[in-house]
Amino acid sequence: MSSLLVDLEAAFSFPEAGLSPAQQRSAALLKQISAAPKLAAVTSASRLEIRPAPDKASSGISSLDALTGGLPRGCLTEICGPDSSGRTSLLLAALAAAARREEVCTLIDVSDAFHPHSATAAGVNLERLLWIRCGANAQSFLSRKRRQATSLEEWERRRMEDPVEQALRAADLLLQSNGFGMVAIDLAGVPMKMARRIPLTTWFRFRRAVENTPTILLVTGQQSCAQSCASLSIQLRTENRELRTGFRPTHTELLAGMEIHAEVLNARAERKRVQSARNFASKTAWIA
16 A cells, blocks of 8 residues: 555656556546545535425414414424313314315324314314324223233223324324325323323424425424424413303303413424414304
């Protein structure tokens, strides 16, 4: 190797020196590499192309659309908040808005908490909705597992883990199909300890699968699970509740509506600062 380097240096110093054809080719290659710019393959930050903002669709709530611009397509959006914070109202509003756009949607109901009559009252077209009931489908399977479980703790763990695993498998298959306008995963009712066990790589895989597609991936739960994988994260909480009294017995009260506080925790696609809206209200839909 040292003799070859000496020969190459000699070739540069004395081009007229006699070299073999192999040494001439090596010298020409070395000369070409030396003449190439050091940063030829590096693009400066000022010349980087700006990634276009994703298309957005209405969430069905005008005040929330004014705050976020809508739900981004080809991205993962996470709606989190405690019970009675407006998660279900926002989920039904988004499904109803997708139905008005004549899109086919799917709802992966982990805890079997979806109420079709309330969805119809909110404007959801059930003919365009694929409802996957993970909790209901797992009941017969779990009854067999209970007989095989060695302890009550093990059966309780399986009772919570199996619907979550079914939901993740179903979401993986649905996102690969690329045929839905919205894929919603409702983790409401799943304990936070169980929801946090979902690997972050799963959310990265889901985000990658929905990327460059018109599908809206919507995840609802008590707290944020997707974390940095979510392009848009919204935190909900209730501020004022409207109660109706006068029902029998006289000491009872009935929830008729509530004012919901929505706060944007993360808007990665637009890099917006934390914002909030206070004029998002929910009213009770009376069903005969």
